Amino acid sequence: MVFNSLHFVWFFLVVYALYRAAPLLLSPDRAHRAQNWLLLASSYYFYAAWDVRFLGLLVASTLVDFTCGLVLGRIDDQRRRRVVMALSIGFNLTLLGFFKYFNFFADNLHVLFGAIGWQLDFVTLRVLLPVGISFYTFVTMSYVIDVYRREIAPTRNLLDFAVFVAYFPHLVAGPILRATKLLPQIATRRHVTPAQMREGLWLIAWGFFQKIFVADNLAPLASRIFAPGAHETGINVLLGTYAFAFQIYGDFAGYSNIARGTSKLMGIELIENFRFPYLVLTPQEFWRHWHISLSTWLRDYLYIPLGGNRHGAWKTHRNLLITMLLGGLWHGAAWTFVLWGLYQGLLLIAYRPVASAFAALPERRDSYGGTLRFAAWLLMFHLTCFGWLIFRAPSLAQLGTLTASLFAHFAPSTIDVSGLLAPLLLYTVPLLVIHALEARADDVLVVPRLPVAVRYIVYVATMYLIFLFGNFGGSEFIYFQF
Amino acid sequence: MARSTRRALLLVAIAAVQFAVFETALRVWGHSEAAPSFQALFIPDPRTGYRLRPNARTRFVTSEFDAHIAINAQGVRDDRDIGPKPPTERRIVVLGDSLVLSVQVNQQQTFCSLLEARLNRAGGPYTYRVINAGVQGYGPVQELLFFREIARAFEPDLVVETIFVGNDAEEAVTSAPRLRPEERSTTDVVSESLVTRLRRLVRRSMVLQVLRLRAVAVTDRLPTWKAPPEPPLQSYAANPAPRIADGLRISRDCVSAIADDASRAGARTMVMLMPARFQVNDEDYGNLRAAVEQSGGRLVRDAATERFDRALADVPVPRLDVLPVLREGQRRADVFFEHTVHLTPLGHEIVAESMERFLREKGLIDGL
Numbered sequence: 001m002v003f004n005s006l007h008f009v010w011f012f013l014v015v016y017a018l019y020r021a022a023p024l025l026l027s028p029d030r031a032h033r034a035q036n037w038l039l040l041a042s043s044y045y046f047y048a049a050w051d052v053r054f055l056g057l058l059v060a061s062t063l064v065d066f067t068c069g070l071v072l073g074r075i076d077d078q079r080r081r082r083v084v085m086a087l088s089i090g091f092n093l094t095l096l097g098f099f100k101y102f103n104f105f106a107d108n109l110h111v112l113f114g115a116i117g118w119q120l121d122f123v124t125l126r127v128l129l130p131v132g133i134s135f136y137t138f139v140t141m142s143y144v145i146d147v148y149r150r151e152i153a154p155t156r157n158l159l160d161f162a163v164f165v166a167y168f169p170h171l172v173a174g175p176i177l178r179a180t181k182l183l184p185q186i187a188t189r190r191h192v193t194p195a196q197m198r199e200g201l202w203l204i205a206w207g208f209f210q211k212i213f214v215a216d217n218l219a220p221l222a223s224r225i226f227a228p229g230a231h232e233t234g235i236n237v238l239l240g241t242y243a244f245a246f247q248i249y250g251d252f253a254g255y256s257n258i259a260r261g262t263s264k265l266m267g268i269e270l271i272e273n274f275r276f277p278y279l280v281l282t283p284q285e286f287w288r289h290w291h292i293s294l295s296t297w298l299r300d301y302l303y304i305p306l307g308g309n310r311h312g313a314w315k316t317h318r319n320l321l322i323t324m325l326l327g328g329l330w331h332g333a334a335w336t337f338v339l340w341g342l343y344q345g346l347l348l349i350a351y352r353p354v355a356s357a358f359a360a361l362p363e364r365r366d367s368y369g370g371t372l373r374f375a376a377w378l379l380m381f382h383l384t385c386f387g388w389l390i391f392r393a394p395s396l397a398q399l400g401t402l403t404a405s406l407f408a409h410f411a412p413s414t415i416d417v418s419g420l421l422a423p424l425l426l427y428t429v430p431l432l433v434i435h436a437l438e439a440r441a442d443d444v445l446v447v448p449r450l451p452v453a454v455r456y457i458v459y460v461a462t463m464y465l466i467f468l469f470g471n472f473g474g475s476e477f478i479y480f481q482f
Numbered sequence: 483m484a485r486s487t488r489r490a491l492l493l494v495a496i497a498a499v500q501f502a503v504f505e506t507a508l509r510v511w512g513h514s515e516a517a518p519s520f521q522a523l524f525i526p527d528p529r530t531g532y533r534l535r536p537n538a539r540t541r542f543v544t545s546e547f548d549a550h551i552a553i554n555a556q557g558v559r560d561d562r563d564i565g566p567k568p569p570t571e572r573r574i575v576v577l578g579d580s581l582v583l584s585v586q587v588n589q590q591q592t593f594c595s596l597l598e599a600r601l602n603r604a605g606g607p608y609t610y611r612v613i614n615a616g617v618q619g620y621g622p623v624q625e626l627l628f629f630r631e632i633a634r635a636f637e638p639d640l641v642v643e644t645i646f647v648g649n650d651a652e653e654a655v656t657s658a659p660r661l662r663p664e665e666r667s668t669t670d671v672v673s674e675s676l677v678t679r680l681r682r683l684v685r686r687s688m689v690l691q692v693l694r695l696r697a698v699a700v701t702d703r704l705p706t707w708k709a710p711p712e713p714p715l716q717s718y719a720a721n722p723a724p725r726i727a728d729g730l731r732i733s734r735d736c737v738s739a740i741a742d743d744a745s746r747a748g749a750r751t752m753v754m755l756m757p758a759r760f761q762v763n764d765e766d767y768g769n770l771r772a773a774v775e776q777s778g779g780r781l782v783r784d785a786a787t788e789r790f791d792r793a794l795a796d797v798p799v800p801r802l803d804v805l806p807v808l809r810e811g812q813r814r815a816d817v818f819f820e821h822t823v824h825l826t827p828l829g830h831e832i833v834a835e836s837m838e839r840f841l842r843e844k845g846l847i848d849g850l
Contacts, residue, residue, distance in 0.1 A: 006700065452489065452492070453492060453496070456489075456492060456493050456496045457496055457500075460493070460496050460497050460500050461500055464500055464501075464504050464689075467692070467693060467696050468504060468508070468689065468692050468693070472696065
């Protein structure tokens with residue numbers, strides 16, 4: 001069940017009606033408990049709508065980590081605590097490794113042995129990828145690690161914990177939530193404020209706009225450039241890469257916004273996952289503005305435990321590379337994702353020596369300040385886009401062809417104005433206008449706080465754009481595959 | 483005035499202003515069949531519901547094509563008027579729907595014009611005029627009525643009734659009441675008049691047209707309480723709804739009636755069966771088959787052609803099925819456009835060539 005489907009609309013309307021009816025019909029404590037049961041049942045239904053067979057994995061992950069949390073809460077011996085945490089992490093990584101990476105490693109082993117003359121005739125299992133597994137395994141792992149670190153107390157309420165893991169707005173494509181933020185909201189009674197209603201509705205509308213108007217309309221442009229065997233000139237590859245940059249942003253940020261919006265309507269706050277990432281000036285800032293819940297997860301549970309930047313330049317670089325390589329691999333079992341992670345790691349390493357110069361840029365008020373900021377933004381945007389070229393390329397060979405077109409056969413006169421440039425502008429300019437408003441106010445929820453007339457202009461224009469120009473094909477969100 | 487009322491009025495005012503802005507933008511840049519310039523090609527008609535507006539002119543542009551459309555004083559797609567027939571002229575009237583009208587290509591590229599050029603290239607005692615009497619959205623019932631009301635006056639020597647097998651059985655069922663206007667109740671007439679007025683209002687606005695299409699797309703996907711939703715493309719279904727058999731019977735009756743009327747006017751008749759795009763395009767077929775299977779049905783690729791072939795078997799008129807030649811042509815290049823299920827210039831050439839060969843083989847030219 002995808003957010004942009006009629007199935008979800010019906011599902012949410014029914015769930016929401018029951019959710020809001022509970023406090024009207026029951027005592028506060030009973031209503032709270034009934035709401036949590038409703039959230040659990042609806043979340044399991046939401047997940048089973050994809051493939052009921054994988055519901056067992058979700059339940060198993062919930063039970064194992066709930067138990068590990070309880071055990072960690074009862075023992076003080078550090079060695080035994082470490083064993084329990086290792087068991088939990090081992091269980092989650094085994095799930096993830098088997099379902100997400102088994103095919104990848106088996107295929108590559110086959111190729112590797114073939115290259116040295118061993119024709120292994122083993123049967124390779126074709127393992128299906130359960131939707132959202134990368135997200136909920138990270139959620140449960142972070143819970144156990146936080147309990148191990150004594151940053152939170154383990155919950156003794158299985159219902160609360162099961163809702164925390166399976167909560168349908170964030171279940172299949174994030175944000176990757178932390179127990180410290182979500183569990184207390186599930187464990188206590190909730191009250192939906194008028195501001196939450198207004199902001200929630202806007203986030204849902206804006207999320208649909210990002211998905212249906214921006215991402216789904218730009219998808220054919222990107223697909224044309226990245227089609228296997230396609231031969232386009234460099235200028236058109238560049239436009240197709242811009243299209244993909246906004247497609248993946250619209251798709252993923254759109255999902256996150258719909259998730260946050262639906263959750264706000266139920267009185268539960270989810271963390272912000274995107275903060276105008278294409279307006280940043282440096283690679284470090286990019287990762288503070290793009291898929292914030294993943295980058296902070298990787299920072300807190302991988303980069304810092306590896307040593308972070310505490311042991312000199314070489315170890316810092318090593319830690320950055322490992323973190324970003326694994327971050328790339330998290331996105332999918334393909335060499336292009338590994339290469340993308342390596343590229344992001346190298347960008348972060350290359351940025352470190354010049355970080356102080358860039359850090360001073362926003363403060364410069366001399367005549368060159370604006371020009372330098374613009375140049376830095378332009379450079380960073382194109383470095384990000386080159387990353388997306390690596391990320392989206394269907395194969396390493398195709399990546400080579402696209403890169404060669406970009407640098408050796410740019411041919412500006414061959415620009416496809418009607419097929420690429422015009423639709424790219426049509427579908428990105430409205431997004432950039434709101435982006436600029438948000439960045440200026442440094443607030444992704446600036447629109448519901450605008451003066452009423454301006455707010456209505458934006459609301460109405462958003463609805464017209466969705467209904468007149470939106471692509472209602474109901475395609476899945478890109479991040480479901482991760 | 484209360485604050486909520488003021489806000490509601492403000493919202494309505496903003497919606498109205500933006501409506502005007504989007505309407506203007508779509509009229510200037512949004513070339514599609516919803517454009518008023520395209521919709522202006524049609525006028526209401528008491529018998530057929532609507533027909534082409536005499537002397538209308540427009541240009542139809544999309545990302546795939548750019549075509550000029552001229553309707554003559556008689557209300558068919560031609561830049562020449564149709565006067566009394568000279569003794570040395572022989573006329574072929576081609577009845578049909580949008581696949582005959584062909585607004586996607588310029589007039590010289592339509593299979594009617596190409597056939598005319600081919601027949602005249604051969605020389606002989608007569609000059610041939612092939613009249614494109616296709617109208618967007620027509621089915622066999624409206625084609626029969628159009629022939630009686632308009633095209634019979636063109637003094638045809640040969641009438642070609644083009645059956646689009648993809649939806650003509652369904653169209654025939656929908657428009658069958660038009661054959662018996664005296665049996666229509668006042669309620670039907672009033673309700674149709676209201677619906678027509680509403681449609682006309684919606685057709686005047688591109689914004690409303692797009693919104694209507696969105697609403698239809700949503701309501702089509704709503705479950706009904708009475709019965710499960712019907713899989714699409716019933717004309718091709720392995721087990722079609724009973725109305726398909728009714729539609730085939732009505733279509734056969736219409737073809738017979740056209741042949742009888744034509745015969746009384748001294749003309750001969752032939753039928754041309756036109757396939758749907760997915761019958762020649764494998765990728766399209768794969769997608770539609772999956773969609774139909776998802777809705778619980780089974781798609782039989784050539785079922786509609788075979789059903790029309792059987793339904794018309796006892797009507798004594800020659801039949802040309804252009805499916806095999808279009809399927810052969812698809813191996814060279816697309817015979818249908820990608821974003822519209824209509825013939826490309828290559829598709830028109832193939833149909834014209836096939837028609838010429840058929841006319842000569844069947845002696846339909848020599849006997850005119």
